[in-house]
Amino acid sequence: MTSVKSDKHTVRKITGYIIPFLLTGFFLYFAFKDVDLSEAFHLISEVSIPYLILFLFVFALSHFLRAVRWKVMARSVKEDLSITNSLGATMIGYGVNCVVPRLGELYRGLFLARWEGISRTSMLGTIIVERIIDIIALGIAVIISVMIYSGDLYTEITWLSSALIFGSVGIILLIIVIYLTVKLKQRFYNAIVKFVGKISISAAEKTANAFHTLTEGFAALRTTQSYVYTFSLSVLIMLAYGYASYVAFYMLHMNEIQITTFAMAWILMTISAFGIVIPTPGGTGSYHAINILVLTQLFGFNQEISAAYAILTHLISYFVFILSTIFFLYFINAQQAKKGLKKETFISVLTNSKDN
Numbered sequence: 423m424t425s426v427k428s429d430k431h432t433v434r435k436i437t438g439y440i441i442p443f444l445l446t447g448f449f450l451y452f453a454f455k456d457v458d459l460s461e462a463f464h465l466i467s468e469v470s471i472p473y474l475i476l477f478l479f480v481f482a483l484s485h486f487l488r489a490v491r492w493k494v495m496a497r498s499v500k501e502d503l504s505i506t507n508s509l510g511a512t513m514i515g516y517g518v519n520c521v522v523p524r525l526g527e528l529y530r531g532l533f534l535a536r537w538e539g540i541s542r543t544s545m546l547g548t549i550i551v552e553r554i555i556d557i558i559a560l561g562i563a564v565i566i567s568v569m570i571y572s573g574d575l576y577t578e579i580t581w582l583s584s585a586l587i588f589g590s591v592g593i594i595l596l597i598i599v600i601y602l603t604v605k606l607k608q609r610f611y612n613a614i615v616k617f618v619g620k621i622s623i624s625a626a627e628k629t630a631n632a633f634h635t636l637t638e639g640f641a642a643l644r645t646t647q648s649y650v651y652t653f654s655l656s657v658l659i660m661l662a663y664g665y666a667s668y669v670a671f672y673m674l675h676m677n678e679i680q681i682t683t684f685a686m687a688w689i690l691m692t693i694s695a696f697g698i699v700i701p702t703p704g705g706t707g708s709y710h711a712i713n714i715l716v717l718t719q720l721f722g723f724n725q726e727i728s729a730a731y732a733i734l735t736h737l738i739s740y741f742v743f744i745l746s747t748i749f750f751l752y753f754i755n756a757q758q759a760k761k762g763l764k765k766e767t768f769i770s771v772l773t774n775s776k777d778n
Contacts, residue, residue, distance in 0.1 A: 442523050442701050449700075449707030453714050457729040465674060465730040473673040477735075480669055481742065484662035488512055491655040492552060494648065496534075499544040506757075507537045510750030517747025518768075520704035520740055527553070532771035537754060554596050559656050561589045563692040570685045571720070578720055579693060667691040670735050676727060690716050704740050 489509035496503050515530025531545035564586055568575045576583040668687035671677055693716050697709035710732040717728035755765040764770070 442703055445700065446702040446707040449697075449702065449711045453707060453711035453732070454729060457714070457725045459729070461726040462729040462733060465727055466734050468675065469734065470673050470675060473669055477666060477669045477673050477738065478742070480662055480666040481739065484659055484666060485509070485512060485516070487655055487659045487662060491652060491659065492534075492548065494651045494655065495548045495552060496540075496545070497648070499548070500538055500540050503534075503538055503540075507534055507754060510754045511537070513743060513746035513750050516743040520743050523701040523703055529768065529771065533766060536766045536771050537758065555652065555656055557589070557596065558593050559660055560692065560695055561586070561593050563660055563688070563695075564589070567689040567692045571689055573720075575689070575720075579716070582693065585696065664688045664691045667694075667735075670731060674727065674730055674734065676723065676731070679723065679727065680721075686721055689720065704743070705736065706740075709736055 486509060489505060489512045492512060493503050493505055493508045496508070511530040511534035514533055515526035517526065518529045519526035527549055528546070531549045532542055534540075535542040535545040564582070568582075568586075571578075664684065664687050667690050668682070668684050671682040671687065676682055690713065694709060694712045697712040698705040700708040702708045710729070713732035713735075714725065714728040717723040717731060718725060723731075759765055
């Protein structure tokens with residue numbers, strides 16, 4: 423019986439690794455099947471260096487703001503949490519996601535917990551809450567896109583309406599869970615565990631652990647000030663993402679082809695975010711396919727310049743994330759060593775010895 427369970431677990435693990443790469447191949451084919459790649463790379467070779475530098479600055483700023491927001495959310499766990507450690511863990515998370523989708527969310531929480539000497543459960547809880555906030559922010563951003571687009575965005579992007587409906591239902595459920603978890607913690611916990619326990623004892627135990635992780639994360643949102651800071655930083659993050667998309671138009675001289683506006687960049691940013699949500703390594707393939715779709719179908723750019731936009735912006739993010747992962751892992755571990763503390767690796771942070 424144990425052997426059968428082990429075999430099933432192994433199959434699930436292998437399947438979990440294979441599917442993202444199959445999806446990547448599918449989306450890459452779909453994205454570039456009608457593109458003259460030699461022309462696309464020629465357009466990339468003519469990139470505007472000043473706007474490239476500006477793009478890098480805005481891109482880095484958006485992730486610095488994410489690190490600041492995470493620091494604010496973790497105040498309930500540790501008041502003087504290091505922004506360097508928060509930023510380093512954030513970038514390591516993105517770097518890992520470039521290789522194995524979603525695994526970076528786990529690793530960034532583990533690294534920050536180890537570097538700061540705090541509870542891993544608390545850090546993972548803040549990450550879950552952060553992702554809930556991101557989903558809500560994306561939903562609102564899409565609604566704004568629908569409002570500012572000159573035509574009927576639902577007709578142009580046929581799957582957007584369904585995504586928004588399911589997303590809205592999910593957001594409403596998440597808000598209800600947040601409210602019940604924060605305001606009615608013990609009663610809600612008892613009711614959920616009791617209900618799940620009637621179905622399966624092991625499922626009830628897993629639910630209890632998941633609930634504990636959530637409550638640790640939601641503890642960051644206890645005060646009005648924390649809500650205000652988190653909301654304000656979330657707005658700034660979305661604006662930075664939108665501005666980076668806008669700068670990328672100028673980086674590839676797309677403003678010389680036709681008039682480009684921040685509204686166009688905002689719409690592109692919000693819809694292409696669905697490409698990042700799809701579990702492919704670093705959004706590879708899915709990001710490209712959706713970017714090209716939006717730029718050609720909504721804004722009338724040709725396939726080659728649209729492909730150049732998708733390839734260049736994705737390559738920049740990919741290299742920034744990978745190089746940042748290497749840099750911060752070395753830099754922060756060097757600082758830890760100076761303090762007489764242990765250096766952390768992708769293996770060491772998985773152990774339980776410091777799970778406070």
